[in-house]
Amino acid sequence: xxxxxxxxxxxxxxxxxxxxxxxxxxxxxxxxxxxxxxxxxxxxxxxxxxxxxxxxxxxxxxxxxxxxxxxxxxxxxxxxxxxxxxxxxxxxxxxxxxxxxxxxxxxxxxxxxxxxxxxxxxxxxxxxxxxxxxxxxxxxxxxxxxxxxxxxxxxxxxxxxxxxxxxxxxxxxxxxxxxxxxxxxxxxxxxxxxxxxxxxxxxxxxxxxxxxxxxxxxxxxxxxxxxxxxxxxxxxxxxxxxxxxxxxxxxxxxxxxxxxxxxxxxxxxxxxxxxxxxxxxxxxxxxxxxxxx
Amino acid sequence: xxxxxxxxxxxxxxxxxxxxxxxxxxxxxxxxxxxxxxxxxxxxxxxxxxxxxxxxxxxxxxxxxxxxxxxxxxxxxxxxxxxxxxxxxxxxxxxxxxxxxxxxxxxxxxxxxxxxxxxxxxxxxxxxxxxxxxxxxxxxxxxxxxxxxxxxxxxxxxxxxxxxxxxxxxxxxxxxxxxxxxxxxxxxxxxxxxxxxxxxxxxxxxxxxxxxxxxxxxxxxxxxxxxxxxxxxxxxxxxxxxxxxxxxxxxxxxxxxxxxxxxxxxxxxxxxxxxxxxxxxxxxxxxxxxxxxxxxxxxxxxxxxxxxxxxxxxxxxxxxxxxxxxxxxxxxxxxxxxxxxxxxxxxxxxxxxxxxxxxxxxxxxxxxxxxxxxxxxxxxxxxxxxxxxxxxxxxxxxxxxxxxxxx
Numbered sequence: 001x002x003x004x005x006x007x008x009x010x011x012x013x014x015x016x017x018x019x020x021x022x023x024x025x026x027x028x029x030x031x032x033x034x035x036x037x038x039x040x041x042x043x044x045x046x047x048x049x050x051x052x053x054x055x056x057x058x059x060x061x062x063x064x065x066x067x068x069x070x071x072x073x074x075x076x077x078x079x080x081x082x083x084x085x086x087x088x089x090x091x092x093x094x095x096x097x098x099x100x101x102x103x104x105x106x107x108x109x110x111x112x113x114x115x116x117x118x119x120x121x122x123x124x125x126x127x128x129x130x131x132x133x134x135x136x137x138x139x140x141x142x143x144x145x146x147x148x149x150x151x152x153x154x155x156x157x158x159x160x161x162x163x164x165x166x167x168x169x170x171x172x173x174x175x176x177x178x179x180x181x182x183x184x185x186x187x188x189x190x191x192x193x194x195x196x197x198x199x200x201x202x203x204x205x206x207x208x209x210x211x212x213x214x215x216x217x218x219x220x221x222x223x224x225x226x227x228x229x230x231x232x233x234x235x236x237x238x239x240x241x242x243x244x245x246x247x248x249x250x251x252x253x254x255x256x257x258x259x260x261x262x263x264x265x266x267x268x269x270x271x272x273x274x275x276x277x278x279x280x281x282x283x284x285x286x287x288x289x290x291x292x293x
Numbered sequence: 294x295x296x297x298x299x300x301x302x303x304x305x306x307x308x309x310x311x312x313x314x315x316x317x318x319x320x321x322x323x324x325x326x327x328x329x330x331x332x333x334x335x336x337x338x339x340x341x342x343x344x345x346x347x348x349x350x351x352x353x354x355x356x357x358x359x360x361x362x363x364x365x366x367x368x369x370x371x372x373x374x375x376x377x378x379x380x381x382x383x384x385x386x387x388x389x390x391x392x393x394x395x396x397x398x399x400x401x402x403x404x405x406x407x408x409x410x411x412x413x414x415x416x417x418x419x420x421x422x423x424x425x426x427x428x429x430x431x432x433x434x435x436x437x438x439x440x441x442x443x444x445x446x447x448x449x450x451x452x453x454x455x456x457x458x459x460x461x462x463x464x465x466x467x468x469x470x471x472x473x474x475x476x477x478x479x480x481x482x483x484x485x486x487x488x489x490x491x492x493x494x495x496x497x498x499x500x501x502x503x504x505x506x507x508x509x510x511x512x513x514x515x516x517x518x519x520x521x522x523x524x525x526x527x528x529x530x531x532x533x534x535x536x537x538x539x540x541x542x543x544x545x546x547x548x549x550x551x552x553x554x555x556x557x558x559x560x561x562x563x564x565x566x567x568x569x570x571x572x573x574x575x576x577x578x579x580x581x582x583x584x585x586x587x588x589x590x591x592x593x594x595x596x597x598x599x600x601x602x603x604x605x606x607x608x609x610x611x612x613x614x615x616x617x618x619x620x621x622x623x624x625x626x627x628x629x630x631x632x633x634x635x636x637x638x639x640x641x642x643x644x645x646x647x648x649x650x651x652x653x654x655x656x657x658x659x660x661x662x663x664x665x666x667x668x669x670x671x672x673x674x675x676x677x678x679x680x681x682x683x684x685x686x687x688x689x690x691x692x693x694x695x696x697x698x699x700x
Binding site: 009010011012013016038040041043044046047048085086087088089093095096097176177178181182194195196197198199235238265266267 | 314315316317318320334337338339363367370371372373374375376380381384385388405408410411412413416576577580581583584586587588589590594598599600631665
């Protein structure tokens, strides 16, 4: 057995990644996704991806790089790689105060305005939706606000993520108690049903949301996203470097109608990267509005 | 039956109890043999652990327990250089202690217990757009002033005409502070040959620098209250800080040409910036904790990713504002600096002590990832594997006496 006295016992559990291999892999991940992995995380990457090398029976990271770039396995393995390097713990009604601000100061006004003009249409883009908690939260919020009158509205919540695994989970719409930890009980009772595997989101919420795989760093894929009134992109730009942040904010600017709104994560601010938005803030958090150009 | 955390399940393990689905139906029956598929399903659910049937022979059970310990401890070492012999030794020492602890009565904590609680009621005092470290420190120092005793000690320290006896007089005025100081100085950690029963005796044995620096440290502990318990309980925080203080002073006393008198306090206060962040930016700090845990990152790295600065920036500014001695401020400012053209022994000591303190806390439930340290910085200390073993043993011997003084 492995005993404490054995000399083999130590930290080395995965094949070692050389500086060149790390830089190559880092470059490839950046080029493909815009996700920047700082040099400091070299050993972490080694540890996180080690099991992939083992599963694929590859002897080193050069082999893994080749496997990642070979046409046949490219997309599939990239999907696995994302799961290992970005783990976004999220939940329903995450950052409640920001959501309240959004509802009270943005959404209600927007709905009134649309009602007056008779354009009962609302497009929301949830960019980086993870396993669906955010777009479904927005769907629930709209049901709560509009009640029965929601029938007269054309609502489209486009929800994207880079990970196929996350999109699959989101489409299934089954959740644990943990992801519902900040959801009020009456909302759970109203919009979820208990199944063996977890809490299933109500179909009337589900039908407001369209999930699709999307890489924010891929211009062709991004082009297909329709114009939106509101963009949510919370806790995503944190993985990007300055260039990619600028790029993504430009993209949101393009995809928003004039006067549209952008909601970022609690700690994410944009004044360093873009001047196309003006911040609107109160105690709940910051919401950005696209300036009229 | 034995409790096994879901992240440590292995195919072939047999369920000791029924597992129920969310709707009350039986998901897996007692006696079911787990496979890859069922393990994945269970890991995605809310259960943090399961009851697993014991294997018949003791040796297999012991081996499995050891495997789980190894996996558990290794998680906290993912960020450090796996080739470095000192970090390898740190890992082995930690694993040895963790394995001993689980065989005694400690239970391996499960990953699910670490997940965030509902923290939606927390509110930051400042808008994230305005919050550079300068603003946070300004907000903090305008809001509350530091204890009188601290100011008095500063005055004596800065007065060229003051004597060691003056320091003793000032410190003695605060009875609570003096009692704690004497208890600390009399604990086995300081290994003084005789019992010290007055501050003036302490000053003559340890010097006025050490005593005044300790007095600053001790009054700081009492200064911080009202940190949201969802983020971190103060006992955990100071336990880590005291471990770091003990390691810092032990390391300093081994180094040539290093004055050890300020190291206990430097170790004690190295993370003080984090308290300011927790206090004034609790919701932002939650985002930091989530990001760190989700990505298995050391907190310091998560801080810079989420906030754009880290607790060393905040801590150093605060201590500067409070006119702490310059060298002490510098040690705290640099205690996570990975690359330094000319790494200082002082900063290297605090860095290593921080890693050692985190490692030493793992076998009693500490849940923080080791931040590691730069190779060049580590080299400055010229430590051997044997030195490290000795440091671990000495820490184990002294820590309780020190914790008893404060907590």
